[in-house]
Amino acid sequence: MTETTSAGPSRSDAVRNRRLLLDAAAEAFAECGADVSIGEIAQRAGVGKGTVFRHFSSKEELLAAIVLGMLDELIETATKLLTAGDPGAALREFMAAGVRSFVRDRAFCEVVGRPSVRHPQVREAIDRLCDVVEELTARARQEGAARPDLTGTDVVLLLSGIQHTAAPLLAAEPQAWHRYLDLVLDGVAASTGRSLPYPPPRHLSLTDLNPGER
Amino acid sequence: MTETTSAGPSRSDAVRNRRLLLDAAAEAFAECGADVSIGEIAQRAGVGKGTVFRHFSSKEELLAAIVLGMLDELIETATKLLTAGDPGAALREFMAAGVRSFVRDRAFCEVVGRPSVRHPQVREAIDRLCDVVEELTARARQEGAARPDLTGTDVVLLLSGIQHTAAPLLAAEPQAWHRYLDLVLDGVAASTGRSLPYPPPRHLSLTDLNPGER
């Protein structure tokens, strides 16, 4: 979607190093979070520090490239689940995949869960994710598998929350997030008459603009 | 509990500066998180950087002093609620107070939600909190106001999760956490027959020791 044959370096060693760099950065960011140093990433990739900045103008760009990839994967997962037979099961399956993504990657949590995301492409990707998840949620709502006032943005936000709930247990119980996903899913499907206060905006990226907007 | 008249400096300017320092640090940590610099804190307190280290041997100690205070407040809140008439309402009220604490203080979130808390006194305080919340939860369970497999540690972990769920909305909708607290409370009270997988340990501090322990 972003590029097919146009962008990227042409020399063979450059494309190889770019691949090495992206892989090493993905691994390092996932393990250590967004604060991992460029030096560490370069070392893991087996290249010099200068090479990192030849391929990516700043650390921010490198991080964005990787986070965008993960967001695209999540969007694709959600899109595929739109055509599933059982909307409630589809929503549950998406949320499990989403939490798994958060649990696997510390930097992903930090970027997506950040109050105001800097990089415009990342913001746009999060909005697209919220859109497709809104469809997923709407189908579940219609079937009564999700409470009537639940939005797609709610669901995306909850993914981050579930991961953070289980985070202190991650080292000892890597699968503990299932426990809190199940608990939240009971809240998501709750059929109490009460409706939730403070409805969130449709898109996360609008949250720090004029709140009166639609 | 920790000290009455024994510790602390004796000279009047020293006790005044200590107070100034604690207040400034609490404010700065709350606003900026645990990564705020010592220089910033000293500036807010109107003292020199050296003074900070005269009163607290390291940044870690200063942070721990403040976090300990907040944990003690939460423990006291929970203890008082133990004698309330309605156990279900008491648990809900505690969770609202807990999430409010997390929302108000960035550094508190970071320390309590950290996978392995360094400072032994903080670990011990978190354990005490889990203990008293376990009692609170047990009373709610007995009344059917909480699902039978919910533990006190679960409740404490959920506080952090709820705050992180609402975090991206915090700037635009400071009260948005109520929405997710209500949703989670529906999950907490859910009366589905299914029980949650992966029961957590009683104490968070045991999570990175031998998991076979009791």
Place this chain on the structure above:
DNA sequence: ACGAAAGCGGACCGCCCGGTCACCTTGAGG
């Protein structure tokens, strides 16, 4: 084979951090 352009790398820069220290100020007991 060759030369130029693209790519590589690590020394280097400026910045900011937590923490230290030697020197100066201040306050309380006599």
Place this chain on the structure above:
DNA sequence: CCTCAAGGTGACCGGGCGGTCCGCTTTCGT
């Protein structure tokens, strides 16, 4: 009022960071 220890301070240190730059190496079209 005087003394002196307790307390205050900011220059300073070592270290790590993101980012730059220029001399060297590699690739590739011709």
